[in-house]
Amino acid sequence: MLVERTLGFSLIGRDFSKAHAPRHRRGGSKIREKNALSTPRLFHVGVPGFVQSRAFRCIWLLEEIGVDDFEVVMVTPGQPYGPQMRSYGVRHSRKLPTLELDGQEISESGVICQVLAERYAEHKSLLGRPEERLELLQWIAMAETCITFRIPLLPTLMRPDQDLDSIRTGAVEPMRAVFRDNIERFEEHFDERGSDYLLASGFSAADTMCGWSLDTLHSWGVMDLSAGDSPKTLAYLERLRARPAFLEAEKYVNVAPGRYSRGCAPLDD
Numbered sequence: 001m002l003v004e005r006t007l008g009f010s011l012i013g014r015d016f017s018k019a020h021a022p023r024h025r026r027g028g029s030k031i032r033e034k035n036a037l038s039t040p041r042l043f044h045v046g047v048p049g050f051v052q053s054r055a056f057r058c059i060w061l062l063e064e065i066g067v068d069d070f071e072v073v074m075v076t077p078g079q080p081y082g083p084q085m086r087s088y089g090v091r092h093s094r095k096l097p098t099l100e101l102d103g104q105e106i107s108e109s110g111v112i113c114q115v116l117a118e119r120y121a122e123h124k125s126l127l128g129r130p131e132e133r134l135e136l137l138q139w140i141a142m143a144e145t146c147i148t149f150r151i152p153l154l155p156t157l158m159r160p161d162q163d164l165d166s167i168r169t170g171a172v173e174p175m176r177a178v179f180r181d182n183i184e185r186f187e188e189h190f191d192e193r194g195s196d197y198l199l200a201s202g203f204s205a206a207d208t209m210c211g212w213s214l215d216t217l218h219s220w221g222v223m224d225l226s227a228g229d230s231p232k233t234l235a236y237l238e239r240l241r242a243r244p245a246f247l248e249a250e251k252y253v254n255v256a257p258g259r260y261s262r263g264c265a266p267l268d269d
């Protein structure tokens, strides 16, 4: 299988032995039945109207593909994620998203999106064409780097003896300039390509990755796409937000901590 080739080990036949291990439900997804795959389980958190963790990218991707059989565990915001996930059997990961898949614990939203896209590629490919692979991987990585605080600004931000004004001029404004420049990267891309999505071949995992970044930073006002100089990137974000799979994935932010199956249906513990 593609996913096994990527990871370099077999994902099939591994055992979940923990108390909250995902159920391998019968009669679920046609995709799962056909390939005898286990149920992917993602850990996620959200604060309504403010933020959804990067697990959003992965749930959105599963929705785009049409995977019926997956589980989402919502943890409690504001409390360390590691101990909460450990109560569900996660051993090492402390960050969201974490994916449990066939006994493996997988971190990093970009890796998770790629692994899931490869796993279900036969059903619907969100990996673009073979000749777009390099581009796909670059966008997947850029989704994280375009929203990261620049390292040289961090010492300024973290100094204990400074007031709000000096933080603003020393770290926040320079960072805004970096974000503005990052938006230009998207704007140039859509200017040159004239495509609706990042890859010329259509919607892909690159869009679920960069889409969360643009959506989050635009909502926070950190990357202002409405300022007038990035109309194509704004239109791109609006296209993404209108996708039924995006709207489905948004629902989890409103539910209480606990386990859910697709469509936010609560699962018994």
Ligand SMILES: N[C@@H](CCC(=O)N[C@@H](CS)C(=O)NCC(=O)O)C(=O)O
Residues within 6 Å of the ligand: 052, 053, 054, 055, 081, 094, 095, 096, 097, 107, 108, 109, 110, 144
């Ligand atoms: N590059 C990682 C970033 C993971 C990350 O920082 N996740 C946040 C939530 S979206 C988190 O777990 N924060 C808690 C912490 O840093 O302790 C990814 O893409 O998954």
